Amino acid sequence: MAEATRDPVTGRETTGHEWNGIEELDTPIPRVVLFFLAATTLFAIGYWLLMPAWPLGWTYTKGLLGNDQREIVTRQVQDAAAERASWTSRIAKASFAEIAADPALMRHVRDTGRTLFADNCAVCHGTEGKGGPGFPNLAAGSWLWGGTPEAIAETIRVGINSTAKDTRTAQMMAFGRDGVLQREQVLAVVSYVRSLSGQKLTETEQARVPAGKEVFAANCAACHGPEGKGMHDLGAPDLTDAHWIYGGDEQSVLNSVHGGRQGHMPSWEGRLSPTDIKLLALYVGTLSGDRK
Amino acid sequence: MIATLTVAERQSAIALSMLVAFFGLIMMIAGSGDVLGVHGVIVLLFGLGFLGLVMSKYFEPEPPQERLTRYYDDPTKVGIVLSLGWAVVGMFFGVWVAALLAWPDLTLDAGWASFGRIRPVHTSGVIFGFGGNALIATSFHVLQRTTRARLPDQVTPWFVLIGYNLFCVIAASGYLMGVTQSKEYAEPEWYADLWLVVVWVTYFLLYLRTLQRRKEPHIYVANWYYMAFILVVAVLHIVNNLAVPISFGSAKSYSLFSGVQDAMTQWWYGHNAVAFFLTAGFLGMLYYYLPKRAGRPIFSYRLSIISFWGITFMYMWAGSHHLHYTALPQWVQTLGMTFSVVLLVPSWASAGNALATLNGAWDKVRDDATLRFMMVAAVFYGLSTFEGSFMAIRAVNSLSHYTDWTVGHVHAGALGWVAMITFGSLYALVPWMWKVERIYSPKLVEVHFWLALSGTIIYVFAMWNSGIIQGLMWRTYNDSGTLAFSFIESVVAMRPYYIARTVGGSLFLLGAIVAAYNVWMTIRMARLRGVTETGGTDEPVLPGAGAALQPGE
Ligand code: HEM
Numbered sequence: 131m132a133e134a135t136r137d138p139v140t141g142r143e144t145t146g147h148e149w150n151g152i153e154e155l156d157t158p159i160p161r162v163v164l165f166f167l168a169a170t171t172l173f174a175i176g177y178w179l180l181m182p183a184w185p186l187g188w189t190y191t192k193g194l195l196g197n198d199q200r201e202i203v204t205r206q207v208q209d210a211a212a213e214r215a216s217w218t219s220r221i222a223k224a225s226f227a228e229i230a231a232d233p234a235l236m237r238h239v240r241d242t243g244r245t246l247f248a249d250n251c252a253v254c255h256g257t258e259g260k261g262g263p264g265f266p267n268l269a270a271g272s273w274l275w276g277g278t279p280e281a282i283a284e285t286i287r288v289g290i291n292s293t294a295k296d297t298r299t300a301q302m303m304a305f306g307r308d309g310v311l312q313r314e315q316v317l318a319v320v321s322y323v324r325s326l327s328g329q330k331l332t333e334t335e336q337a338r339v340p341a342g343k344e345v346f347a348a349n350c351a352a353c354h355g356p357e358g359k360g361m362h363d364l365g366a367p368d369l370t371d372a373h374w375i376y377g378g379d380e381q382s383v384l385n386s387v388h389g390g391r392q393g394h395m396p397s398w399e400g401r402l403s404p405t406d407i408k409l410l411a412l413y414v415g416t417l418s419g420d421r422k
Numbered sequence: 423m424i425a426t427l428t429v430a431e432r433q434s435a436i437a438l439s440m441l442v443a444f445f446g447l448i449m450m451i452a453g454s455g456d457v458l459g460v461h462g463v464i465v466l467l468f469g470l471g472f473l474g475l476v477m478s479k480y481f482e483p484e485p486p487q488e489r490l491t492r493y494y495d496d497p498t499k500v501g502i503v504l505s506l507g508w509a510v511v512g513m514f515f516g517v518w519v520a521a522l523l524a525w526p527d528l529t530l531d532a533g534w535a536s537f538g539r540i541r542p543v544h545t546s547g548v549i550f551g552f553g554g555n556a557l558i559a560t561s562f563h564v565l566q567r568t569t570r571a572r573l574p575d576q577v578t579p580w581f582v583l584i585g586y587n588l589f590c591v592i593a594a595s596g597y598l599m600g601v602t603q604s605k606e607y608a609e610p611e612w613y614a615d616l617w618l619v620v621v622w623v624t625y626f627l628l629y630l631r632t633l634q635r636r637k638e639p640h641i642y643v644a645n646w647y648y649m650a651f652i653l654v655v656a657v658l659h660i661v662n663n664l665a666v667p668i669s670f671g672s673a674k675s676y677s678l679f680s681g682v683q684d685a686m687t688q689w690w691y692g693h694n695a696v697a698f699f700l701t702a703g704f705l706g707m708l709y710y711y712l713p714k715r716a717g718r719p720i721f722s723y724r725l726s727i728i729s730f731w732g733i734t735f736m737y738m739w740a741g742s743h744h745l746h747y748t749a750l751p752q753w754v755q756t757l758g759m760t761f762s763v764v765l766l767v768p769s770w771a772s773a774g775n776a777l778a779t780l781n782g783a784w785d786k787v788r789d790d791a792t793l794r795f796m797m798v799a800a801v802f803y804g805l806s807t808f809e810g811s812f813m814a815i816r817a818v819n820s821l822s823h824y825t826d827w828t829v830g831h832v833h834a835g836a837l838g839w840v841a842m843i844t845f846g847s848l849y850a851l852v853p854w855m856w857k858v859e860r861i862y863s864p865k866l867v868e869v870h871f872w873l874a875l876s877g878t879i880i881y882v883f884a885m886w887n888s889g890i891i892q893g894l895m896w897r898t899y900n901d902s903g904t905l906a907f908s909f910i911e912s913v914v915a916m917r918p919y920y921i922a923r924t925v926g927g928s929l930f931l932l933g934a935i936v937a938a939y940n941v942w943m944t945i946r947m948a949r950l951r952g953v954t955e956t957g958g959t960d961e962p963v964l965p966g967a968g969a970a971l972q973p974g975e
Binding site: 140157190245 | 482531567568570603638639640642643710713718719720721722723724725727728732747751752753755757758759760761763764767770771774781815900901902903905906907908909910926
C-alpha cells in the first residue's frame with residue numbers, strides 16, 4: 131500500500147492511492163451536500179405523501195390531497211367552457227342576422243375566429259384567407275357557393291368533394307383530355323373566357339373569341355351561366371372577375387379546360403363544434419366585409 | 423498499424439472481415455429490392471475493404487516482443503481522428519437543420535434532405551459518431567493508464583472501434599434513405615441494433631478482461647463511470663430495441679411495445695442515454711483528464727463515491743419526466759419528478775468536485791485553454807443539471823414541455839458539457855498519443871475555446887428566449903376566454919431566434935473544424951519529426967520494479 135501524503139495547497143491528506151500520477155484527497159463530504167441531500171429527500175417524501183406516488187400491485191398510493199390529473203384537466207376544461215358560455219351560448223342560439231347586429235358578440239367572433247381560422251384553415255387558405263393557387267381567396271367577396279353566412283357554414287360543415295356523405299360536389303370536366311371538345315374549340319373557349327374578365331388578349335386570341343363564344347354557350351353556360359357569372363348551386367366560379375382559383379393566364383385556363391378541376395375542401399362536421407362552425411362562417415364573412 | 427498485429431491476430435482479423443463481408447452478402451441477397459439490400463452492399467464493401475487492408479500487410483514481419491511492455495494506443499489514435507471527423511459531419515448537419523427551421527426551402531426539394539431525415543443524421547452523428555468515438559478512444563487510454571495493464575489483445579479493440587463505426591455508418595445512411603424506428607436516439611432498425619449488441623458486449627468484456635489483469639490494487643473512479651456507461655447502455659439498447667422484423671428481407675420492424683408502455687420504455691431509454699452515454703461516460707473522461715492536466719489531486723474521494731452511486735441510482739427513475747401530463751399514470755410521473763429533484767445533489771456534487779479539484783491550479787485555467795475547456799464543461803454540467811431538475815418539476819414542465827426550452831437545455835448539456843469536456847480531453851490526449859510536447863498550435867486552441875463558448879451561449883440564450891415565448895404564447899387567453907395566438911403565429915415569432923441559433927451553431931461548427939485542423943497538423947508534425955520517446959506525463963510512473971506494466975496477450 132502506498133502511503134498517504136499531505137497536499138501542500140489544501141493541507142489535506144491524500145487517500146494514499148495513485149493512478150498514473152492522479153491522487154485523491156481524503157476530504158470529508160461537505161456538510162452542504164449532505165444538507166441538500168436530506169432536504170431534497172424530505173421534499174420527495176413529502177410529495178409522495180401528498181400525491182399519487184407508489185405502485186401497489188394493481189393500484190397505487192393515492193396521496194393525501196386526492197390529486198388526479200385526469201379529474202383536474204376535465205374540470206379545467208369544463209370551467210373554461212362555462213366561462214366562455216356567457217357568449218358562446220348566445221352564438222349557439224341566435225340567428226346569423228342577430229349575431230351580426232350585436233357588436234359585442236361580433237367582437238368575440240373576431241377574437242376567436244382569428245385563431246380558429248389560423249389553426250384549422252390557414253394551411254390552405256392563408257392566415258388572412260387570401261388563398262393561393264388551387265385554394266380560393268375567401269377575402270375577395272367572389273363566392274363559389276355563396277357568401278351568406280348560411281352558405282359558408284354549410285360549405286364548412288360538409289366540405290367540397292370531401293369524404294362526407296352530403297358533401298358539396300364541384301365537377302369541372304376535362305373537356306380536352308376526355309375528347310368532349312377538339313383542340314381548336316378548347317383554345318377558342320379559353321380565349322373567350324379570358325376576354326370575359328377584360329384581360330389583354332393577343333391578336334391570335336382575339337381572333338378566336340367569336341368561335342369561343344359559341345363553344346361556351348353550348349358547353350359551359352349550363353354551369354357557369356350564360357354570361358359566365360358562375361352559379362352558386364353548382365359551385366361554378368364567376369369567370370368574369372379578377373379572382374381565379376387556378377389562375378387566369380392562358381396556360382392556367384387552358385389547363386382548367388383541358389384537364390378539368392376538382393378542388394378538395396375537407397368537411398369539418400365532427401371536428402369542429404356546431405358553434406365553432408357558426409362562428410367561423412361569420413368570421414369568414416368578415417374577411418371580405420372588412421376590405422370593402 | 424496492421425504490422426503491429428501478430429500473425430495469429432492478422433488471421434483472426436481476416437476471419438472477422440470475411441464474416442462481416444459474408445453477412446453483407448446475405449443482407450444484399452435477402453434484402454434485394456429493399457433498403458436492407460443497399461445496406462448489405464455497404465456491409466459487404468466494408469468487410470472486403472478491411473480484408474484487403476489486412477491482406478496487403480499480411481506478410482510483414484511479426485512485431486517485436488518488446489511491444490508488450492508498452493500500452494496499445496493505435497485504436498485510441500484512430501478513434502480520436504474518427505471522433506473529430508464525425509464532429510465536423512454531425513455539426514454540419516446540425517447547422518443545416520437549424521437553418522431549415524429559419525429557411526424551409528433549404529431542403530433542396532430532395533427526399534433525403536428533408537428535415538425528418540437529416541435531423542437524426544445530426545443527432546446520431548454528434549452523439550454516437552463524435553461522442554461515442556471519443557468515449558471509446560479515451561476509455562482505452564484511461565483504462566490502460568489507470569490499471570497499468572495493456573489491453574489483453576490487439577484485435578478486440580479494433581473490432582469494437584471499427585464495428586461501432588460500421589453501426590454509425592449504417593445508421594446515418596439509413597436515415598437518408600428513410601429507414602427509422604421512430605424512437606428518438608434509437609432510430610436504427612433491427613439489423614443495425616443486433617450488430618451493435620455484438621459490438622457492445624465485446625466492448626464490455628474487453629473492459630472486464632483488462633480490469634481483471636490490472637496491476638493497481640484499486641479501481642480508479644474514471645473506470646467506474648466508463649463501466650457504468652458501457653454496461654447500462656447495453657441494457658438500455660437491448661430492451662428498447664426489442665422488435666420483430668416484418669421479414670428477414672426487410673429493413674422494417676415493429677416494436678414489441680405499444681401505446682404508453684412504448685412511450686415509457688422509450689423515455690426510460692432516452693433519459694438514461696442522457697445519463698449513461700452523455701453523462702457517465704464523459705464524467706469518466708473528466709475524472710482522468712482534468713486532474714491530470716491541472717496536476718492536482720481529486721478534491722474528495724468520498725464525494726466521488728456518493729456522486730457516482732447517487733447518479734447511477736437516481737437517473738434510473740427519472741425517465742418519466744419526459745412524459746409529464748400525458749396518458750402515463752400520474753404516479754409514474756411523480757416518481758420521475760421527485761427522483762429528478764434529488765438527482766440534482768449528486769450532479770452538483772460531481773461538478774463541484776471537479777471545480778474544487780482546480781483549487782491551486784486556477785492560474786493554469788487562466789493560461790491554458792485546454793484546461794479551461796474542462797473547467798467550462800464542469801460549469802455547464804452544473805448548469806444543465808440544475809435546469810434539468812427544475813424542468814422536471816411538473817408545474818415548470820407544463821410551460822417548458824414541447825418548446826425550444828428543452829432544446830436549449832439539451833444544448834447547454836451537449837455543447838457546454840459533452841463537447842467541451844471532449845475537446846479539452848482530446849487536446850490533452852493528442853500530444854501524449856503522438857508523443858510530441860505540445861499541440862501544433864495552442865493559439866488555435868484558444869481561438870476554438872472562444873468560438874465554442876460564444877457559440878454555446880448564443881445558442882442557449884436564443885433557445886431559452888424562444889422556448890419561453892413559445893410556451894407563453896401557447897397558454898395566453900384573450901378576453902373571450904379562447905387562445906390568443908394561433909400555432910402559426912408562434913412559429914413566426916420564433917424566426918429571429920432560429921436565425922440566432924444558426925449563427926451560434928455555425929460558430930461552434932467552425933470551432934470543431936479548427937480543432938480537426940489543429941489535431942491533423944499535430945499528427946503531421948509528429949510524422950515529420952519521427953517518434954521521439956518523450957511521452958510527457960502520460961507513461962506510467964515507475965517507482966520500482968514492482969510497478970511495471972502488465973503486458974498483453
Ligand atoms: C440532473 C440532470 C438532468 C435532469 C433532471 C434533466 C431533465 C430533463 C428534462 C425535464 C427534459 C425535458 C423533457 C421534456 O419536457 O420533454 C430534458 C430533456 C433533455 N435533456 Fe436533460 N436533464 C438533465 C441533464 C442533462 C444533461 C447533462 C444532458 C446532456 C446532454 C441532457 C440532455 C437532454 C436531452 C438530449 C433532452 C431532450 C430529450 C428530447 O429529445 O426530448 N440532460 N432533460
